[in-house]
Structures are given as structure tokens and as C-alpha cells.
Amino acid sequence: MPVPTFDPLSLAAPAALRGLAPYPFPMPGPIINFRGGVPDPVTFPLRDLADAAQRVLRDDPTALQYGYTSAYQRLSDYLISRYARDDGRTLNPDQISINAGAGQAIALACTAFVAPGDAVILEAPTFAWALRIWKMHDAHTTGIPVDGDGLQTDALETKLRQLRSEGRPIKLLYTVPSFHNPTGAVLSAGRRRRLLALAAEYGFLILEDNTYREFRFEGDLPPSLFAQDAGGRVVSIGTFSKIIAPGVRIGWAAGHPDVVRALAAVRGDLGASPWMAGVVADYASSGKLDAHIRDIVPLYHAKRDRIVASLSERCAPYLRWRTPPGGFFIWVTIADGIDPTKLAAAAELEGISYSAGHLYMADASARNTFRLSYSHLSLAEIDRGIAALGRALARCAP
Ligand SMILES: Cc1ncc(COP(=O)(O)O)c(C=O)c1O
Structure with missing residues (x-):
């Protein structure tokens, strides 16, 4: 007699079926990844x-x-x-x-x-x-x-x-x-x-x-x-x-x-x-x-300075942002006339990824924003990644 097929998802609670990403997330592949609130592994006090x-x-x-x-x-x-x-x-x-x-x-x-x-x-x-x-x-x-x-x-x-x-x-x-x-x-x-x-x-x-x-x-x-x-x-x-x-x-x-x-x-x-x-x-x-925190904060500060300098140099006509006084992230708003979906695709072709702003909104609005995380990237990766973002923006600009 054939064994009846079993579909475990037929038993799942509604929340499990709502298209929510399971953890752990797959991290993007060999690209410069501006996603994730991820600390720099060089700081781990092994x-x-x-x-x-x-x-x-x-x-x-x-x-x-x-x-x-x-x-x-x-x-x-x-x-x-x-x-x-x-x-x-x-x-x-x-x-x-x-x-x-x-x-x-x-x-x-x-x-x-x-x-x-x-x-x-x-x-x-x-x-x-x-x-x-x-x-x-x-x-x-x-x-x-x-x-x-x-x-x-x-x-x-x-x-x-x-x-x-x-x-x-x-x-x-x-x-x-x-x-x-x-x-x-x-x-x-x-x-x-x-x-x-x-x-x-x-x-x-x-x-x-x-x-x-x-x-x-x-x-x-x-x-x-x-x-x-x-x-x-x-x-x-x-x-x-x-x-x-x-x-x-x-x-x-x-x-x-x-x-x-x-x-x-x-x-x-x-x-x-x-x-x-x-x-x-x-x-x-x-x-x-406490000594460790004193040691690692300047490293993140330098990354913040580098990403702000890179953004100012490469992306200023296309993006608006506030310089964060601390933390791991910069939140940017895309200039009118640039399509956020096309920009994300162009950025991926240029070898970078970032997190779309609507993921952070209860009503999934703010489609013209995104978050850049600089915490886990080296200064050289930040430079290369923001240069790539600048190229993607220039391609999508009207
Ligand atoms: C604001 C905020 N709260 C909590 C967490 C999760 O922290 P934990 O690793 O301690 O669960 C994060 C991680 O990115 C975060 O950004």
C-alpha cells in the first residue's frame, strides 16, 4: 500500500507560514555586505x-x-x-x-x-x-x-x-x-x-x-x-x-x-x-x-568616519543621511527620481548588498530608504563598497 505523503506545513501555526525568514539567516555570498548588526570578529577577545x-x-x-x-x-x-x-x-x-x-x-x-x-x-x-x-x-x-x-x-x-x-x-x-x-x-x-x-x-x-x-x-x-x-x-x-x-x-x-x-x-x-x-x-x-570596550569603540568610530567620508565623496548627490553619533548603522534616504528596486538590483550587480528600509517599518513604508551597516567591514571594504554604491546610484539616476 502506498504510504500517504505527509505535509508537515499543514500542521504549522499561522505565524510559521507568514513568510517570515527563519533564523539563522543565510548571509549573502561573496559580496560586500552592508547588512546585519554584526560586530567585527577582530574584536572578539578570544x-x-x-x-x-x-x-x-x-x-x-x-x-x-x-x-x-x-x-x-x-x-x-x-x-x-x-x-x-x-x-x-x-x-x-x-x-x-x-x-x-x-x-x-x-x-x-x-x-x-x-x-x-x-x-x-x-x-x-x-x-x-x-x-x-x-x-x-x-x-x-x-x-x-x-x-x-x-x-x-x-x-x-x-x-x-x-x-x-x-x-x-x-x-x-x-x-x-x-x-x-x-x-x-x-x-x-x-x-x-x-x-x-x-x-x-x-x-x-x-x-x-x-x-x-x-x-x-x-x-x-x-x-x-x-x-x-x-x-x-x-x-x-x-x-x-x-x-x-x-x-x-x-x-x-x-x-x-x-x-x-x-x-x-x-x-x-x-x-x-x-x-x-x-x-x-x-x-x-x-x-x-571595560578595558575591551575602551579598545574597540575607536575601531567602530573610525569605520563610521570612513563610511561618512566615502558617502560624501561618492554618493552625496543621490542620498541624504544624518551622521550617527554612535552605533553600527547609517540610515539613508534615496533622492527623488531614483527607483529603490532598480537601485537594489544595480547595487547587487556592483557586488554590494544592504537592507531595504521598509523592513524596519511596521507598515512596510519608507521604500526610498535603506540601512548601511559598517560595523563588520574593514575600512578598505567600506571604501570599495561605497564606491560600488556610487556607481549603482549614477546608473539609476535620471
Ligand atoms: C537593537 C537590537 N536589539 C537586540 C539585538 C539582538 O541582540 P542579541 O544578539 O543580544 O540577541 C540586536 C542585534 O542586532 C539589535 O540591533
Whole structure:
């Protein structure tokens, strides 16, 4: 008798069928790739991590066990000391959640707090992977425009009023206020205060994603939202992905104990790797992480300077951009008259790729924008890649 064919996708949940790209993404082939918020692998502290890994195995083999290990405890202690130093906050261990990167914290917050149809407010543009998470959970996503001072809080207030009048529960606002992905903007001090006031008035949580906070090239960073949060409305999300390496897959969330408990309650895994938590805690609490950050930031600063200089030299007639004061990205707007689809094809023929702007928008608008990531490229690759972009633009210009 013939075996009936089996189509596993007939069993899949709707979210799995919505054409969302699975992880891990395929990276483009032998081209200069301006996609991805990827740290430069030359920065990975290989020897120090190897030493730390050996020390953890020798001194604390419980780090290889399930559960709340002493490795988690050491990492929590380190993070508590970091929050005291950077944000002037005194935290207890029950205010820290250790996760597989910042990405997991966003996903846990979504599962814990957002029901289908609930309003989630995002920046427009916003971090594309986070957008994917809100959409998978059928959140009602609303993008608020970002300018050189970050999220436009006037526009936010108008939107909040509208959502309230529609009777839609406003659960959460997700923001990357310091060296925003994808624009590089910093949310101004005044707007930070206003945002906190609006969160109190409208009763929503703020998810403050600080992934790029350490990558400051110039100017001062205003105090974080978490530093100014009197009401327990801010969840501070951080990660070691960019300041150590993404492969450690260790990040954290800090907030009100009830929020941290809610994140723990919806976990579908059995914890982030305690061994890697121990390795990171050993490395970071020795003081080496701070020295490492001081060493690597100038490298990214030089890349930012190079891409801005290259863009000015090769692409100025065709593109507009703001020089980001930190972070990994430049967000560009294409001049009128150049077709973004034709430009992407021409760029690929020239041997480069970048991320189309609509991927960062809740409503898939902003087709005349794109994001260039310079973090993982060498200075020579940046020069060659932007020269290729200039050629592609010249070909597509009217
Ligand atoms: C704003 C932002 N948040 C979170 C992440 C994911 O970080 P992690 O590797 O810690 O999951 C990224 C990665 O690009 C990011 O750009």
C-alpha cells in the first residue's frame, strides 16, 4: 500500500507560514555586505574568553548544571554593580533576568505582556527582528517617526490619545534610545522625560533596548530611561553580543521584580547557558570588559568616519543621511527620481548588498530608504563598497 505523503506545513501555526525568514539567516555570498548588526570578529577577545572558560570549568563545575547556578548569581552580581555605576540604580537579584541575548528578552516580554490585538508602539523605523516578534504575536503595531532626536514624542502623544479613544489596550513601547537601530539617533533628554511621563499617564511598559549604548563616538548620552524610572515601568534590556561576541548568546533584562517574574514564567527554554554566563561573569568582573570596550569603540568610530567620508565623496548627490553619533548603522534616504528596486538590483550587480528600509517599518513604508551597516567591514571594504554604491546610484539616476 502506498504510504500517504505527509505535509508537515499543514500542521504549522499561522505565524510559521507568514513568510517570515527563519533564523539563522543565510548571509549573502561573496559580496560586500552592508547588512546585519554584526560586530567585527577582530574584536572578539578570544584568549581572555578561553582563559575564563577554563577557570569556570576548574573552579565552578556547577556551571554545567541546570537551574539557578552560582554562575548566574555571579553574572547577576556583576550586572547589579554595572547598573549601580551606570544608572545609579540599586537592584536586587530578583530584578535581573539572564537570557540568550537581548533578542530573547524582547520575545519573552512580548509573550508575557502582549495578547493578539494589543497595541505595541514602535519607532518608525525600528529593529527589524523585534518587528518580526511583535507581528508573530499578532500585536497591533504602530510606528512613531524618529528624527535626529529620536522618537517624536509629540506624535506619540497624538497616537496614544487615538488608541485610547479606540479602546485598544496599550501594553508596551519598544525603543532603542541610544544609537538607535537603524538610524543611529539618540533620544534627547527632554524626550526621555516626556516618554516616561506618557508611560505613567497611559499605563504602558517601556522596553528600553540598550544594545548599542556603549558605542558612543561623540556627544553625551542622556541618562537612560531606566535610570529615571520611578514607577517600575521600564524594562532595561542589554546584551554582550556586541561588546563581547554574539556567539556567547548571553544578554539580560532588568526591571521591577514582578516584570522579571513574568518573563521567567513564559520561558520555553530551560535557561540561558549557565556555563557561558559564568564565562562572561568571570571575564567582565575582572575589569577586562571595560578595558575591551575602551579598545574597540575607536575601531567602530573610525569605520563610521570612513563610511561618512566615502558617502560624501561618492554618493552625496543621490542620498541624504544624518551622521550617527554612535552605533553600527547609517540610515539613508534615496533622492527623488531614483527607483529603490532598480537601485537594489544595480547595487547587487556592483557586488554590494544592504537592507531595504521598509523592513524596519511596521507598515512596510519608507521604500526610498535603506540601512548601511559598517560595523563588520574593514575600512578598505567600506571604501570599495561605497564606491560600488556610487556607481549603482549614477546608473539609476535620471
Ligand atoms: C537593537 C537590537 N536589539 C537586540 C539585538 C539582538 O541582540 P542579541 O544578539 O543580544 O540577541 C540586536 C542585534 O542586532 C539589535 O540591533
